[in-house]
Amino acid sequence: MISVERLSKRYGGHTAVNDVSFTCAPGTVTGFLGPNGAGKSTTMRMICGFTPPTAGTATVHGVDYRRLPNPGREVGLLLDAGAMHPGRTGRETLRLSAQVMGVPQRRVDECLDQVGLNAVAAKRRVRAYSLGMRQRLGLAQALLGSPRVLILDEPANGLDPEGIFWMRGLLRDFADRGGTVLLSSHLLREVEAVADRLVVIGAGRVVAQGSKDELLAGAGTAVRARDPQALRAALDRAGLPARSGTDGALLVDAEPGAVGQAAADSGVALLELRPAESAGLEQIFLTLTAGDSVREAVK
Known part of the structure; x- marks a missing residue:
């Protein structure tokens, strides 16, 4: 130990x-x-x-x-x-x-x-x-x-x-x-x-x-719609902030059911709704330590 x-x-x-x-x-x-x-x-x-x-x-x-x-x-x-x-x-x-x-x-x-x-x-x-x-x-x-x-x-x-x-x-x-x-x-x-x-x-x-x-577990939900702007607006109204994923989908820190309900309440047709996949250790590392190596280098 x-x-x-x-x-x-x-x-x-x-x-x-x-x-x-x-x-x-x-x-x-x-x-x-x-x-x-x-x-x-x-x-x-x-x-x-x-x-x-x-x-x-x-x-x-x-x-x-x-x-x-x-x-x-x-x-x-x-x-x-x-x-x-x-x-x-x-x-x-x-x-x-x-x-x-x-x-x-x-x-x-x-x-x-x-x-x-x-x-x-x-x-x-x-x-x-x-x-x-x-x-x-x-x-x-x-x-x-x-x-x-x-x-x-x-x-x-x-x-x-x-x-x-x-x-x-x-x-x-x-x-x-x-x-x-x-x-x-x-x-x-x-x-x-x-x-x-x-x-x-x-x-x-x-x-x-x-x-x-x-x-490394996938967190949140990946969602895609025919009208991305309408989807983002629907998520905002439901208090579910979203960010852009690497594959064009939106990533939402919420369960798929909550995301789907927010889209349905606003009449937004979805093309894809699934649990988000893990980004892998490399992407997580870069996200968590973003800018740290630069800050250390200039001290």
Whole structure:
């Protein structure tokens, strides 16, 4: 379990994270989404104790990360795949981590095999690794202590399509076995494919959170008429404001029955009346965070 309660971080006059709260339950993958500069990485660093919060708390299984006696055995982290000693081999990197955590050395080869780094790759210096190989090594390091929680910041960067598909399966399997995953990624389709819950952050604030099904469910009614202006006027009279959809229909935040009754009361003939379909994660993300990346860029 990860619990974040009213977490904030200010740098002088700039508020990077503002009163953020959410939880990640065992057995779930939580997608943590937001544009560049929205506060995702800062939030994750505060959860892991690398950045002290200005206000609020973050705990893992009810304990501050910095108070965990052997954090690598409880929480697997991948916050920066480049933060590895370039002169060590992949196997040396994991052996050193295993020694620090008190993990049996056999776990090194198990984790290398789990992330798809063969014997040749394991002997290579990290400086010669591609970004995708570093991500795989970082995942191996995160899994080394057999943790119950994974916190991953952009773990799919540099992975090819096959690697992304593999990572999706790895995270889904981890959660299905009772693990907790907090996943930040710009690959919205991949998050949509693997996540159970979503937390969307913009300009340092949580702008939406809930189960994936809740956030992606179609909301309201799509309606089309022979006379669009007469339909809009009928909806206005009934107190049902409408907006234009992408396919030419009007989208109304009301049940189909109420929309149909409003049209009938005004004698408007309808061509189409149906529950609205989900716009998909990408469109929802853009709608919820509209303008946030621009505002962050000019601060």
